[in-house]
Amino acid sequence: MIYLIGGSGYIGDAYRLLLNRWGLDYKIIRRPELDYTEPAVLLKALQADRPNFLINAAGYTGKPTVDDCDLHKTECLFANAVLPGRIAEACEAAGVPWGHVSSGCIYSGMRADGRGFTEHDEPNFTFRAKNSSFYSGTKALGEEVLAGRPNVYIWRLRIPFDHFDSPRNYLSKLMRYQKLLNATNSLSELQEFAAASFACWEKRVPFGTYNVTNPGHVTTREVVELIKQSGICKKEFDFFESEEEFMRVAAKTPRSNCMLNSSKLNHVGIYLTEVHEAIERDLRQWQKSA
Numbered sequence: 001m002i003y004l005i006g007g008s009g010y011i012g013d014a015y016r017l018l019l020n021r022w023g024l025d026y027k028i029i030r031r032p033e034l035d036y037t038e039p040a041v042l043l044k045a046l047q048a049d050r051p052n053f054l055i056n057a058a059g060y061t062g063k064p065t066v067d068d069c070d071l072h073k074t075e076c077l078f079a080n081a082v083l084p085g086r087i088a089e090a091c092e093a094a095g096v097p098w099g100h101v102s103s104g105c106i107y108s109g110m111r112a113d114g115r116g117f118t119e120h121d122e123p124n125f126t127f128r129a130k131n132s133s134f135y136s137g138t139k140a141l142g143e144e145v146l147a148g149r150p151n152v153y154i155w156r157l158r159i160p161f162d163h164f165d166s167p168r169n170y171l172s173k174l175m176r177y178q179k180l181l182n183a184t185n186s187l188s189e190l191q192e193f194a195a196a197s198f199a200c201w202e203k204r205v206p207f208g209t210y211n212v213t214n215p216g217h218v219t220t221r222e223v224v225e226l227i228k229q230s231g232i233c234k235k236e237f238d239f240f241e242s243e244e245e246f247m248r249v250a251a252k253t254p255r256s257n258c259m260l261n262s263s264k265l266n267h268v269g270i271y272l273t274e275v276h277e278a279i280e281r282d283l284r285q286w287q288k289s290a
Contacts, residue, residue, distance in 0.1 A: 002026035003051040003096075005036055005087070006058030010168040011101055011157065014194040015055055027051070037078075039089040046094035053201050054098035056087050062135060064167065067252040069135040080138035085145040088152060097151040097207070099197060104158030104186060104211060105256035106132075106140040116186060116217065116259035119156075119209045125256050133253040143209070154209040155197040158260055162190040163282035165289040171282065174223060175233045181246040182220045182239050183257035186213040189278040196270050205268040211260040214275040223279060230283035 002019060006012040007028035019026045027049070029036050036042045046054075060079035062068030069076040084100050091098045106123035108131070110116060125132045126140035146152055161170040170187065174180060193212050200210065224237045240246040247254070262272065273281070 001049065001051045003029055003046070003049070003054040003098075005029045005054065005056045006101075009057060009059075010166065011059075011160070011190070011194075012057035014162075014190045015057055015198070018191070018194045018198060036090075037083055037086060039086045039093075042087065042090035043093050046090060046096050051096060054087070054091055054096055055198070056084065056098060056100045058083065059101065060135075060138075065251075066133050066135040066255070069133065069138070070253055073134055076134060077138050077141075080135070081141035081145060084142045088146055088149050091152070092150065097201070099153035099155055099201060100142070100146060101197070102143055102154050102156050102209075103136070103139040104156045104188075104213060104258060104260045105136045106143065106156075107258040107260065108132075108256050110184075110259045116261035117211075118261045119211060119264055125254075125258070131254060133255065135253075136256055151207055153197070153200050153207055155193070155200070156209065156211045156213070156260065157188045157193055158211075158213045158258075159185055159187045160190040160193065161187060161279070161282065163285040164287050171223070171227065171279070174220070174237075175227060175235070179238045179240055179250065180220050180224070181243060181250075181255075183243075183255075184217055184219050184259060185257050186211075186217050186260040186262075187275050187279075188213050189273065189275075189282065192272045192278065196265065196272055199270050200268075203269060205270070210265050211262045212265060212272070213260045213262045214272045214278050215262055215266075216275040217259045218275050218279070222276070226276070226279050226283060230280075230286070232283060232286050 060076040107117045108125040123140050125136050127137035159170045165172050
């Protein structure tokens with residue numbers, strides 16, 4: 001049986017769909033019913049139910065954008081940096097292995113050699129680097145809290161998208177924004193992210209940190225062209241002339257635009273679709289919201 005924390009959220013919903021599709025027994029842990037933020041409470045439940053694995057998909061991302069995190073710093077810091085440590089405490093005491101959904105937004109740009117950042121590269125978009133958004137800073141702290149902990153996977157998600165129209169879907173966001181910033185990024189197809197991250201446990205690959213992103217990288221303009229070619233959006237897309245204009249006009253906090261290297265995941269036999277191919281496929285299968 002699987003424990004799923006954060007099962008009602010955007011990422012948690014992808015795990016719920018996956019577990020349902022595979023017919024696996026799971027329990028969504030809801031805070032009003034079981035306060036998983038208290039290690040003693042969570043430990044008691046773990047000892048009673050003896051789940052085989054726990055997935056933590058809870059976190060604070062801000063709505064409608066990460067700018068919101070600066071307005072709710074206490075909630076953001078607790079959910080992204082404090083809570084992972086409390087879950088780790090309970091899981092270690094109960095002997096339950098688990099996985100934590102982190103973020104690739106703790107990086108900016110690319111490596112000096114022009115390649116994507118690996119799991120061995122020090123995050124450079126953090127409080128310590130003194131250049132991050134509050135959200136990215138808290139996600140980096142969450143990884144620091146889990147550093148060296150046993151029996152835990154840290155799965156880095158990066159700008160999720162899939163074929164379901166949603167305010168949280170990167171493709172939907174692009175179609176709804178009035179003006180866009182052209183940037184180069186790694187992305188995570190959400191359904192593939194859920195399957196690949198859970199496969200870490202199924203295949204019993206070594207615990208540790210994994211960049212769970214679709215191979216390759218893509219620019220905003222490339223994504224827009226794929227959207228236009230699909231025919232699902234007829235609008236003309238406008239772009240900011242520079243990141244400076246974007247920050248002056250449309251954003252309050254810095255944004256992470258970065259490339260990640262997912263070859264570590266490939267080396268343990270887990271593969272995601274190349275990013276351009278994944279976007280084209282999801283646009284072909286696009287399902288508009290009701």
